[in-house]
Amino acid sequence: MEIDPFIFRLSIFILSIFVGYYVVWSVTPSLHTPLMSVTNAISSVIIVGAIIAALAGNSDSIFNTSSIFGFLAISLAAINIFGGFLVTQRMLAMYKKKKKDK
Amino acid sequence: MISANFSAIFYLVSGVLFILALRGLSSPETSRQGNFFGIIGMIIAITVTFLSIGNFSNGFVYVLIFLLIGGLIGAFIAYKIPMTAMPELVAGFHSLVGLAAVFVAISAFLNPEAFNLGSPGKIKLGSLIEMSIGAAVGAITFSGSIIAFLKLQGIMSGAPITFKGQHPLNALILISIIILIYLLCSTQSSNFFWILLAISFLIGFLLIIPIGGADMPVVISMLNSYSGWAAAGIGFTLENSALIITGALVGSSGAILSYIMCKGMNRSFFNVILGGFGATEQSSSTQNKEQKPVKSGNADDAAFLMKNASSVIIVPGYGMAVAQAQHALREMVDTLKKNDIKVSYAIHPVAGRMPGHMNVLLAEANVPYDEVFELEEINNDFANADVAYVIGANDVTNPVAKTDPQSPIYGMPVLDVEKCKSVLFVKRSLSPGYAGIDNDLFYKENTLMLFGDAKKMTEEIIKNLG
Numbered sequence: 001m002e003i004d005p006f007i008f009r010l011s012i013f014i015l016s017i018f019v020g021y022y023v024v025w026s027v028t029p030s031l032h033t034p035l036m037s038v039t040n041a042i043s044s045v046i047i048v049g050a051i052i053a054a055l056a057g058n059s060d061s062i063f064n065t066s067s068i069f070g071f072l073a074i075s076l077a078a079i080n081i082f083g084g085f086l087v088t089q090r091m092l093a094m095y096k097k098k099k100k101d102k
Numbered sequence: 103m104i105s106a107n108f109s110a111i112f113y114l115v116s117g118v119l120f121i122l123a124l125r126g127l128s129s130p131e132t133s134r135q136g137n138f139f140g141i142i143g144m145i146i147a148i149t150v151t152f153l154s155i156g157n158f159s160n161g162f163v164y165v166l167i168f169l170l171i172g173g174l175i176g177a178f179i180a181y182k183i184p185m186t187a188m189p190e191l192v193a194g195f196h197s198l199v200g201l202a203a204v205f206v207a208i209s210a211f212l213n214p215e216a217f218n219l220g221s222p223g224k225i226k227l228g229s230l231i232e233m234s235i236g237a238a239v240g241a242i243t244f245s246g247s248i249i250a251f252l253k254l255q256g257i258m259s260g261a262p263i264t265f266k267g268q269h270p271l272n273a274l275i276l277i278s279i280i281i282l283i284y285l286l287c288s289t290q291s292s293n294f295f296w297i298l299l300a301i302s303f304l305i306g307f308l309l310i311i312p313i314g315g316a317d318m319p320v321v322i323s324m325l326n327s328y329s330g331w332a333a334a335g336i337g338f339t340l341e342n343s344a345l346i347i348t349g350a351l352v353g354s355s356g357a358i359l360s361y362i363m364c365k366g367m368n369r370s371f372f373n374v375i376l377g378g379f380g381a382t383e384q385s386s387s388t389q390n391k392e393q394k395p396v397k398s399g400n401a402d403d404a405a406f407l408m409k410n411a412s413s414v415i416i417v418p419g420y421g422m423a424v425a426q427a428q429h430a431l432r433e434m435v436d437t438l439k440k441n442d443i444k445v446s447y448a449i450h451p452v453a454g455r456m457p458g459h460m461n462v463l464l465a466e467a468n469v470p471y472d473e474v475f476e477l478e479e480i481n482n483d484f485a486n487a488d489v490a491y492v493i494g495a496n497d498v499t500n501p502v503a504k505t506d507p508q509s510p511i512y513g514m515p516v517l518d519v520e521k522c523k524s525v526l527f528v529k530r531s532l533s534p535g536y537a538g539i540d541n542d543l544f545y546k547e548n549t550l551m552l553f554g555d556a557k558k559m560t561e562e563i564i565k566n567l568g
Contacts, residue, residue, distance in 0.1 A: 005341070006228055012343055013334060016350030019121055024355040027127040029451065029476050030465075032359060032458030033188055034137075035127050036326055039352040040195040042120045042140055043333045046202050047169075048113075048151040049217075049340045053209035054168070055161045056216025062161045066213035071168045073205035076198045078172025079179070081144055084195060086180035088137050091188075091462055095130040098470035 034091045041084025047077035109154040110343060112146055117347030119143030124351060130471055147344045185466040186423045189322060189455040193251040196325045200243030200306075203332040204299065207237035210339055211295055217340055223290050229339050234283045234295070236335025238302040243328040245306030250321050253310075254455060260315025268312060269376065275305045313374065316420070316497075318455045319363040320374045327356025359457050366451030366477075368503075368514035396532065396544055398551040401559060404491075404526050405566030407550070411488035413444040415480065417517055418460050419453045421494020421529070425556035428467040431493060434560050435469070437567045446483070447474040448517050450498035481518050490522040492543075494556050496529070500541045509539055525549040528559050 027035050053070025063071075119139045126136015152162075183191050210233055214220050219229040252258035278301060286294040313321050334349025364371050408414055416435065422428060435445045447469065453460045464474055484490060492499055499519040502509045519525055520543055527549055543549055552559050 006338075009338055009341065009343070009346055013338070013346050013350050016117070016121075016347040017354045020124070020351035020354035021358065023121060023124045023351070024358045027124065028129060029362075030449075030458060030461035030471055030474060031127045031130065031133060032362075033192075033456060033462045034133065034458070035124070035355065036192050036322065036359070036457065037188075037195070038123055038127070038137060038140055039326060039330065039355050040192060040199065042123060042144065042348050043199050043329050043352045044202065045116070045120070045144060045147050045344050045348050046199065046206060046333050046336055048147055048342060048345065049206040049210070049336050050202060051148070051151045051165055052155065052216060052340070053206055053213070054165050055155050056209070056213050062164060064213075066209045066216070067161075069205040069209040069212070071164060073202040073209070074165060074168040075172035075175075076202040076205070078169045079176040080172075080195050080198050080202070081176065082173040083176030083180045083191075085137060085141050085144070086177055087183060087188075087191065088140075089134070090180060091185070091465070092130070092133045092137060094185075094462070094465040094468075095133070095471050096465070096468065097130075098472050 031092075031095075034088050037084050037091065038088045041081055041088065044077040044080035044084065047074060047081065050074040050077055104150070104153045104156070106154070109150045112150040113342055113344035114347075116143035116147040116150075116344045119146070120344075120348050120351060124355065143344075185462055186426060188462060189318060189459060190251055190254045192456060193247050193254055193322055193325065196322070196329045197244045197247035197251065199329040200240045200245075200247060200332055203240030203329075203336050204237050204244060206336050207233050207240065207339070208299075210336075211237075211292070219339070225290060227287060230287050230290070231283065232335055232338040234286055234298060236332055236339060237295075238279055238283070238298060239328055239335055240332035241299050241302035242306035242309070243325055243332050245303045246310045246321075246328070247306075247325050249307055249310040250318065250325060253315060254318060260318075262314040263311040268308070272305065272308055275301055275308070279305070309375070312376070315455070316452075317367075317374050319452050319457055319459075320360050320367075320371075322456045323356050323359035323363055324375070325356070327353050327360060330354070330356055363452055363457060366515065368511070394545045396551055397549065398553055399526075401552070401562035402566050403550060404552055404559075404563050407524055407526065408438060408443065408489055408491070408563070409441060409567060411443055411523075413446075413483075413487045414438060414489045414491060415484060415487045415519075415522065416445065416447045417490055417492045417495050417499060417519060418447065418449070418464070419493070419495025419498060420455060420459075421496075421556050423454055423459065423463055423494065425494065427493060427557035427560050428463045428469075430557050430560040430564065432464070432467040432469050434564050434567070437564055441567075445473065446480060448477065448480045448484075449474060450477055450495065450517055451515075453495055453498055477515060477517060484518045485521040488523045490519045490525045492519060492525065492527045492529075493560065494528070496541055497539065499543055500539065502539060502542050505542075511539060519543060520546055520548070523548060526552055528552045528554065528556050530555065 050073035123140030282298040330352025337345025503514045
């Protein structure tokens with residue numbers, strides 16, 4: 001009997017939770033705010049779904065009810081992607097080590 | 103057009119890059135490289151999606167236009183936002199992830215063929231369940247984050263809003279969400295889908311209104327986690343491993359942060375979520391308010407104490423963020439260092455309105471991160487320090503948490519500020535902190551209260567130091 005592909009996706013999911021668990025525990029507490037902004041940015045990879053939804057319209061009509069939701073989702077996710085990564089970068093650039101005086 | 107297997111590999115690659123992006127945050131040195139990995143991962147995911155569709159019709163132009171509109175708005179916000187507004191920004195971003203998840207789910211529900219999920223009215227059962235869970239969690243994330251945003255921004259009062267029958271109502275709604283998903287799957291009727299979305303929006307709203315301002319670190323982390331689970335739900339629907347991996351990463355990241363924040367307050371997760379903290383406690387503490395003697399001083403006294411100290415520990419809190427005092431604070435520290443006084447910063451895990459809030463503000467003011475310490479790292483040093491400068495923090499320094507089992511904050515880890523030879527406590531008035539509890543520290547022999555605005559007081563101290 002063949003294994004349902006769902007089981008494979010579930011495996012990826014469960015293993016990723018564990019990876020996330022160990023990786024996030026090793027994040028230094030002083031970087032918890034950048035952690036939140038960068039997770040914001042990467043969870044907006046949902047944009048791939050939005051793009052598929054937006055381009056799903058047939059050749060005769062680009063805009064239909066379904067694709068409009070896709071287009072809107074593209075913009076929302078793009079705000080997050082650009083905003084999230086850039087603000088993270090801006091924050092991380094501020095973290096400096098003590099200058100060696102003298 | 104590239105094959106499905108080929109694109110799946112690339113989605114996996116971008117998932118791995120996202121893991122590396124989080125991994126980079128284990129130290130400030132590697133963090134910038136980590137962020138770069140994240141960006142590369144995102145570019146790969148988007149490019150592969152375009153290639154896998156392969157149909158570069160005129161729709162493609164519109165995709166780029168919408169992408170650009172969002173991108174410009176996002177970039178503009180990222181450059182303009184002041185660091186003190188970071189909690190609001192993150193809450194706002196969470197709401198967008200939630201709404202995007204809802205929109206993608208709606209789109210998939212209306213046009214399942216585009217996603218190979220069957221046809222309208224005959225959507226594959228598994229996909230329908232995944233889709234409705236993704237949509238429901240997305241909707242909760244959206245409305246919950248909007249409330250968190252409004253509370254943080256001050257548009258809505260930070261006070262908990264509670265009413266009778268709140269918990270039974272919430273429980274009822276949560277149960278009805280499950281029933282609706284069941285009905286939706288058995289009938290495939292779009293009516294149930296819309297009702298499901300509507301009550302999910304409602305429950306997100308209801309879940310967050312009873313939670314008070316200082317519990318926001320937990321709420322933001324929790325919503326962070328939700329946004330991840332929503333993305334994962336959609337990832338299952340779209341059979342996309344990049345989304346599944348990312349959703350799981352973000353989901354567990356938010357959950358860990360919530361846990362750390364709850365631990366920082368010695369409260370259970372459920373206690374925070376059920377809300378109303380602070381509203382009920384206030385009445386008890388106001389009753390027995392006898393006037394205890396308080397020593398208060400001015401900037402001159404503070405400067406004198408600091409000048410004669412050999413080590414000073416700074417304890418910042420949310421008040422520092424409100425007064426935007428971080429730059430003045432760093433100037434003061436510079437002056438102290440010129441006088442060969444050792445200065446370090448002590449950060450409580452729940453100081454501020456989101457995890458790591460104080461660290462970002464200090465970093466913004468050019469405070470080197472190796473002078474900033476977490477509670478466990480520095481708590482033993484208070485006993486050997488001469489002066490503690492408490493600026494905008496309150497409950498996290500309250501010794502009552504160690505001594506009075508009756509206190510609502512009993513058991514919460516606190517900074518042992520009172521062990522310092524002298525404590526300088528900058529505060530606008532004697533009013534109790536957020537938890538509504540009097541701070542014993544105010545009445546200690548070695549405490550000098552500095553009444554005034556955190557920024558102005560710090561600036562005056564600088565003048566007096568010079």
